[in-house]
Amino acid sequence: MKRTRAFAAAITAVAAIALAGCGNGGTPPPEAPASQEQAASNAADVTFAQGMIPHHEQAIEMSRLAPERAESQQVKDLAKQIEAAQGPEIATLNGWLGEWGAGPGSSTDHSAMGHGDMGGMMTGDEMKQLEQSKGAEFDRMFLELMIKHHEGAVTMARTELSDxxxxxxxxxxxxxxxxxxxxxDTMRALLSQS
Structure with missing residues (x-):
């Protein structure tokens, strides 16, 4: 009998707490989702998003040169694949930065960013050389520069995983x-065939 009363009292207490939380019609206050999102992110998340946006934008900028300049259909297909994957990621990253109340990570002149700014970014000179190349020369330069660019992105992503x-x-x-x-791996294989 004592157990039944204690159990009933516990149930009543839990129900009272649950009902008190539903005083506004059972919906959380409008600011709750944003504060929960902010609480779930940290400085490393913001750095990842802010760094990955210009990094992806430059990869897209490089990829958009391929349809007119590449000789290899495999390079053209790879460039199209890179652009298709990274465009939506940029939109997602910008959305997160907005939710977190953080500034954008975009840079208007990606080619001005050098290797020291973030891993694998092309210098302005490298971008000009790529823009001026055609055919097999473009294919080789695109593959070499994009390998370096991707390696930088992988390093940034590993930092996000750990931090x-x-x-x-x-x-x-x-x-x-x-x-x-x-x-x-695909790009290295294509380079070895040329």
């Missing part, structure tokens, strides 16, 4: 590692 805490950002980081490492 970040926002689950979706860590998931994207793993996806970048998997996808871009596979593309690096």
């Amino acid at each position: 970040g805490q926002f689950p979706a950002a860590k998931q994207m980081a793993q996806q970048i590692i998997d996808t871009q490492q596979a593309e690096i």
Whole structure:
């Protein structure tokens, strides 16, 4: 009998707490989702998003040269694949930065960024050389520069995996590692055939 009363009292207390939490119609206050998102991210997540956006933008800028300049259909197909994968990721990363109340990671002149700014970024001179090349020369330069570029992205993604805490950002980081490492392997194979 004592157990039944204690159990009933516990149930009543839990129900009272649950009902008190539903005083506003059972919906959380509008600011709750944003604060929960902010609480789930840290400085490493913000750095990852802010760095990966211009990094991806430069890869897209490089890839958009391929249809007119590449000789190899495999290079053209790879460039199209890179652009298709990284464009939506940029939109997602910008969305997260907005949710977190952080500034954008975009740079208007990606070719001005050098290797010291973030891993694998092309210098302005490298971008000009790529823009001025055609045919087999473009294919070789594109593959060599994109391998270096992807290696930088993989390094940034590994840092996010070890230091970040926002689950979706860590998931994207793993996806970048998997996808871009596979593309690096493909590009190395294409280089060895030329």
